[in-house]
Amino acid sequence: MTGCRSRSITWIGQLWEYETPKVIVVKNRHLGTIYRLLQLLIIVYFAWYVFVVQKGYQAQETGPxxxxxxxxxxxxxxxxxxxxxxxxxxxxxxxxxxxxxxxxxxxxxxxxxxxxxxxxxxSKSVVDARCITADDCRSGDVHVLGHGIQTGRCVSSTRGSLKTCEIYAWCPxxxxxxxxxxxxxxxxxxxxxxxxxxxxxxxxxxxxxxxxxxxxxxxxxxxxxxxxxxxxxxxxxxxxxxxxxxxxxxxxxxxxxxxxxxxxxxxxxxxxxxxxxxxxxxxxxxxxxxxxxxxxxxxxxxxxxxxxxxxxxxxxxxxxxxxxxxxFSLIPTIINLATALTSIGVGSVFCDWILLTFMNKDHMYSLRKYDKVWKLEETHTATATTASSPQDSPATSESLCTNHDPPYKDSSPTMDNNIQENGQQQAWSERTESPPGS
Structure with a gap:
């Protein structure tokens, strides 16, 4: 139950998050070449095929x-x-x-x-109309491939000894x-x-x-x-x-x-x-x-x-x-131009995938690409401001004015590493400066 509540809180908290692009310049010749080639292909496709061949700047009507x-x-x-x-x-x-x-x-x-x-x-070509005796012919029957209505008699065909049913039709x-x-x-x-x-x-x-x-x-x-x-x-x-x-x-x-x-x-x-x-x-x-x-x-x-x-x-x-x-129509022109400009960003997505999947030091790139920044709680500052009065000493007022905490906290790996390194250097200096036996 606690796990479900925790996941629900996490999911609700993600609703209030905002993502903004971060620009990182990667000095890599192969990746840069791929990126520029993709941009060139997209530009040529829209400039030549969409706008010249397909006339994407026109309203079209088919079926006159x-x-x-x-x-x-x-x-x-x-x-x-x-x-x-x-x-x-x-x-x-x-x-x-x-x-x-x-x-x-x-x-x-x-x-x-x-x-x-x-x-x-x-006709002899109508197989169902062939007969031996009159019992094979039923008066009033009509064959789909036949030429008329059977009379019920079995007669000799005009040529040969083959017999067929007699019909009432247009003769011959x-x-x-x-x-x-x-x-x-x-x-x-x-x-x-x-x-x-x-x-x-x-x-x-x-x-x-x-x-x-x-x-x-x-x-x-x-x-x-x-x-x-x-x-x-x-x-x-x-x-x-x-x-x-x-x-x-x-x-x-x-x-x-x-x-x-x-x-x-x-x-x-x-x-x-x-x-x-x-x-x-x-x-x-x-x-x-x-x-x-x-x-x-x-x-x-x-x-x-x-x-x-x-x-x-x-x-x-x-x-x-x-x-x-x-x-020519303004609406399809704007739509195709917007599509062209948006499609140029496909090159960035593809190169990001290569950067974070196949490039060496991909873990380092991932750490530098994604940062989380959140606003700190200012409850202590608000409490101190409420409790202050005009009779406060100058030292107190000065301390309140000069006590500026950063409104945002950055969890980037660079800042975390710098904080950790500064902490280690301060602890080392304190151990070296303390007199023996203290």
């Missing part, structure tokens, strides 16, 4: 409000297996046609023509009479106009990537010759993304056009220009590769509703806009 409008130009031609030719214009090979930030340019099609609603054998099925057409021959020459407008609300700054009345006349984007032109060719986009055009045109794929606005608003607005980069976004693997989708065209043929199912492979373009803007 953005609007993208795209327009594709070009005409292509496809050849069917029987030699038939077909012309494709923008209205047919661009999906969707609205001109948004995501669109697809069709490069190859697989068409199943003259499909009508009726009954036909399920897609994999039976498919016709493939390729229009990739002229796709590399297609041009894409990308109009992009951005707005930074914090700074009330708006900018577009089209400047001047004649900015769109006879220009095609090039990183060095024409970096401000927003018209790109498909061949250039695919090439800059590092993709083989023949492969992506056959299987399809997704390419991202990344527009990055990095604006320093302390400069003239004309210096704020977008930077373009290109990258393939879909992952390449053996399980699922490329990009494709299906749509149908419906018409009436001899009074029967008929459709043509089209599976298309294409290059999907995703226009992605990033950006950040910065402008």
């Amino acid at each position: 409000e953005s609007a993208v409008i795209t327009k594709v130009k070009g005409v292509s031609m496809s050849k069917a297996p029987r030699g038939a030719k077909r012309i494709w214009d923008v209205a047919e090979y661009v999906k969707p046609p609205e001109g948004g930030s995501i669109f697809t340019i069709i490069t190859r099609t697989e068409s199943t023509k003259l499909q009508t609603l009726g009954t036909c054998p399920e 099925l897609e994999d039976e009479t498919v016709t493939s057409e390729s229009l990739q021959e002229f796709v590399p020459n297609f041009t894409i106009l990308i109009k992009n407008n951005i707005h930074f609300p914090q700074f009330r700054f708006s900018k577009g990537n089209i400047e001047g009345e004649n900015a769109l006349k006879n220009c095609t984007y090039h990183p060095t010759r024409s970096p401000s032109c927003p018209i790109f060719t498909m061949g250039f986009i695919v090439r800059e993304a590092g993709v083989n055009f023949t492969e992506i045109a056959y299987k399809g794929g997704i390419i991202g056009v990344i527009i990055n606005w990095n604006c320093n608003l302390d400069l003239h607005p004309s210096k704020c220009r977008p930077q373009y980069s290109f990258r393939r976004l879909d992952l390449q693997n053996d399980v699922s590769t490329g990009y494709n989708y299906r749509f149908a065209k419906y018409y009436n043929r001899n009074g029967t509703e008929t459709r043509m199912l089209i599976k298309v492979y294409g290059i999907r373009i995703d226009v992605i806009v990033h950006g950040q803007a910065g402008k």
